[in-house]
Amino acid sequence: MFSLTAQEGRLFKPLAFTKxxxxxxxxxxxxxxxxxxxxxxxxxxxxTRDQNPVNRFLIWAYQPLRNFVLxxxxxxLACAALVLALTIxxxxxxxxxFMPPLNEGTLLYMPTAIPGMSIAEAAKILQxxxxxxxxxxxx
Numbered sequence: 001m002f003s004l005t006a007q008e009g010r011l012f013k014p015l016a017f018t019k020x021x022x023x024x025x026x027x028x029x030x031x032x033x034x035x036x037x038x039x040x041x042x043x044x045x046x047x048t049r050d051q052n053p054v055n056r057f058l059i060w061a062y063q064p065l066r067n068f069v070l071x072x073x074x075x076x077l078a079c080a081a082l083v084l085a086l087t088i089x090x091x092x093x094x095x096x097x098f099m100p101p102l103n104e105g106t107l108l109y110m111p112t113a114i115p116g117m118s119i120a121e122a123a124k125i126l127q128x129x130x131x132x133x134x135x136x137x138x139x
Contacts, residue, residue, distance in 0.1 A: 109133060 001016035069076045111129055113122050
């Protein structure tokens with residue numbers, strides 16, 4: 001999907017990005033949030049942080065980042081504000097590239113009628129619609 005170009009790329013890339021981001025965040029929440037909720041809603045077990053080797057590794061990896069963020073609060077807030085400001089540019093273009101103009105040169109009209117309409121009345125209305133459609137010049 002990401003290798004498509006021209007109209008096909010503009011049509012299908014947002015779909016591919018959406019699918020990729022949703023799968024990423026689903027996996028991320030499955031790894032981070034689900035274990036926390038399992039521990040929070042399971043009152044039968046007494047869990048400690050150091051029992052699980054994966055948890056020990058995550059604490060070891062997370063601790064320096066947590067200390068940095070707490071030490072440099074204003075820098076962290078400035079970076080968050082900068083990232084938020086950078087989202088203005090894509091937000092302004094949101095919706096402008098999802099559906100490219102498709103100039104195929106054809107007109108498809110699907111007439112509908114109420115269910116209780118008689119065949120003679122439907123034929124008369126279709127003839128009127130056909131005359132009106134023939135007035136539209138074709139490219």
